[in-house]
Amino acid sequence: MDLDEFKEIIHRCFRCGYCKFTHNYSDFNCPSFDKYKFESFSTGGRMWLIYALMNKETEWSERVANILYSCPTCGNCMENCRFEKFNTFLVDIIEAARARAVESGFCPERQKTLLERTINPKYYNPYGEPNTNNEDLKQKYNLPNQAEWVYFIGCTSNYRQQDLRDATLKLLKSAGISFTLIDEHCCTSPLIRTGQIEPVEEFMNYNIERIQETGAKKVITSCAGCCRTLKVDFKKQDIKMDIEVLHTSELINHLLKEGKITFDSEINKIITYHDPCHIGRHLGLYDAPREVYNNIPGIDFREMERIKGDSWCCGAGGGVKIGYPDWALEISKERLEQAKKTGAQIISSTCPFCRTNLSDANIKFAMGFEILDLVEILDKIQITAHKK
Ligand code: SF4
Numbered sequence: 144m145d146l147d148e149f150k151e152i153i154h155r156c157f158r159c160g161y162c163k164f165t166h167n168y169s170d171f172n173c174p175s176f177d178k179y180k181f182e183s184f185s186t187g188g189r190m191w192l193i194y195a196l197m198n199k200e201t202e203w204s205e206r207v208a209n210i211l212y213s214c215p216t217c218g219n220c221m222e223n224c225r226f227e228k229f230n231t232f233l234v235d236i237i238e239a240a241r242a243r244a245v246e247s248g249f250c251p252e253r254q255k256t257l258l259e260r261t262i263n264p265k266y267y268n269p270y271g272e273p274n275t276n277n278e279d280l281k282q283k284y285n286l287p288n289q290a291e292w293v294y295f296i297g298c299t300s301n302y303r304q305q306d307l308r309d310a311t312l313k314l315l316k317s318a319g320i321s322f323t324l325i326d327e328h329c330c331t332s333p334l335i336r337t338g339q340i341e342p343v344e345e346f347m348n349y350n351i352e353r354i355q356e357t358g359a360k361k362v363i364t365s366c367a368g369c370c371r372t373l374k375v376d377f378k379k380q381d382i383k384m385d386i387e388v389l390h391t392s393e394l395i396n397h398l399l400k401e402g403k404i405t406f407d408s409e410i411n412k413i414i415t416y417h418d419p420c421h422i423g424r425h426l427g428l429y430d431a432p433r434e435v436y437n438n439i440p441g442i443d444f445r446e447m448e449r450i451k452g453d454s455w456c457c458g459a460g461g462g463v464k465i466g467y468p469d470w471a472l473e474i475s476k477e478r479l480e481q482a483k484k485t486g487a488q489i490i491s492s493t494c495p496f497c498r499t500n501l502s503d504a505n506i507k508f509a510m511g512f513e514i515l516d517l518v519e520i521l522d523k524i525q526i527t528a529h530k531k
């Protein structure tokens with residue numbers, strides 16, 4: 144939506160400040176305010192700044208743009224703003240204001256590379272890696288051209304977290320799922336989050352057409368960003384799609400509940416779970432991953448203090464990892480310290496982008512954890528498929 148359509152909402156935010164806290168106000172839970180301790184770096188302050196920009200009471204500048212971009216779009220503000228008539232729009236407003244920054248020529252340089260790489264026909268991904276059409280994977284895993292499901296791998300799993308990708312492919316095979324892959328282009332999440340929306344519709348239509356060519360009516364994603372984009376942003380963009388989208392944790396949980404798979408060996412480790420913001424607060428998907436972990440024999444599953452709606456962000460989203468890489472790692476370090484208190488050996492998540500940032504911080508700050516996605520943990524145990 145265009146920023147102008149939000150003007151009334153922006154005006155109605157009266158800057159009470161709930162949006163920067165946990166639900167019980169025990170601490171700041173907006174990573175942006177926690178870092179900068181200045182009101183403009185919380186959503187209430189940003190609403191005031193955006194309103195002033197719209198009314199031409201202040202002007203665009205690099206400084207103003209950086210305030211708007213210093214937010215990993217974690218959604219804590221949506222969760223903890225008490226004004227239910229508009230709290231669901233708060234991150235949309237930040238993204239729409241970023242689109243206005245782009246139009247006004249103030250997109251920060253590092254975030255611009257996301258667009259430059261993604262629209263480059265050599266890449267079609269924000270990492271600037273040569274585009275793969277996934278035909279080699281289709282051959283390796285003996286996948287058909289027509290299938291019931293498409294596994295939408297996503298750029299981070301395909302170009303940065305290939306262990307996670309391969310674990311997902313093996314899991315889908317061993318569970319007996321009829322699936323295939325497509326020649327994906329970026330799902331557009333990084334572009335939407337950073338306001339660089341010009342090519343978004345074209346990319347969405349391209350991906351939907353490729354999915355439809357397979358005859359699949361269902362899509363599985365292993366990335367929280369792809370999942371939110373395919374479930375929410377495609378609809379917002381009015382993309383015509385008669386396709387159900389599930390996150391891997393949802394599919395695995397369904398298969399367990401239907402008795403179609405069982406976990407038949409143990410993993411004797413202490414594990415804690417990091418809720419990815421883009422399937423957690425953005426989609427409300429909290430229980431399915433937890434139910435899967437709790438079905439793994441031998442696991443000692445321990446929760447951190449801040450979970451679900453109060454989860455502390457990993458710091459990677461919203462263009463923060465590319466735009467402010469040191470700060471992204473500081474945010475993750477805070478999460479690793481929270482995990483330390485549980486006594487966990489493994490921090491597990493259900494998003495390759497969280498996995499990347501948590502792993503980078505784990506190495507940089509020598510925290511000594513093993514960081515693994517849920518599917519990578521499942522890759523270590525015996526899974527049996529049952530015909531039902
Ligand atoms: S966004 Fe909501 S919680 Fe934050 S200042 Fe505005 S009204 Fe208050």
Ligand code: SF4
Pocket residue numbers: 162163172173174175176184185186213214215216217218219220221234
């Ligand atoms: S999305 Fe997260 S980081 Fe951004 S303003 Fe809201 S609470 Fe703060």
